[in-house]
Amino acid sequence: MECRKFxxxxxxxxxxxDVRKICKMKVYARVLMGGRSEMEKRTPVDKHSELHISESMVQNYNTMxxxxLYCKRTLGDRYIGEIxxxxxxLFDCARAGGGLSTGLTFPVQKGYVNSQGALRLSYRFGEKAMIDKKLLAESVAGWSLC
Incomplete structure (x- = not known):
């Protein structure tokens, strides 16, 4: 199967x-791709994540x-917003910049309106590679989208 590393x-x-009025907010992100809830990963904001996605998902405007963003709280985490x-x-923007990597800033939304704040991401697409679907699923433990 033809895939790319992302x-x-x-x-x-x-x-x-500010969804936490008394103490400082401890914000983390949950990343979801392609509308698959089983593919959601909770990622601290200072960590790097890697996924493998099929070329067809990269070329499809419907793959989101x-x-x-959430605020960590003892009595239950609180939703802040999302992009x-x-x-x-993302792929076209990176390619137009002369490579397959770039960084962008997105307005944070809550529902259908822009909320307060902005989220800055950097991302990189790897070259196309043929990967055995079963092997890929085992090697990336749930991050495979091929």
Whole structure:
């Protein structure tokens, strides 16, 4: 199966709505791709994530990258907002920049309106590679989208 490696790093989240009035917010991200809830991963903002996705998902405007932001709390985490962007637009933007990697800033949304704040991501698409679907599923433990 023809796939690409996709690396994503959350660089920063700025000017977010303060959903915790007493203490400092501890924000983390949940990353979801292609609308598959079983593919959701909780990722601290200072960590680097890697996935493998099929070429057909990269070339499809319906395949969305969703990053949801939450505030960690003892009595239950609180939703802050999220960003949605088509994988095809990310790929085209990176390719137009002369390579397969770039960084972008997205407005954080809550529902259908822009909320307060912005999320900055960097990402990189690897070259196409043929990968055995079964082998890929075993090697990346749930991050395979081929």
């Amino acid at each position: 690396d994503i790093t959350v660089i920063s989240a700025n000017n977010l709505e 990258l969703v990053v949801k 949605h962007t088509p994988m095809k637009e």
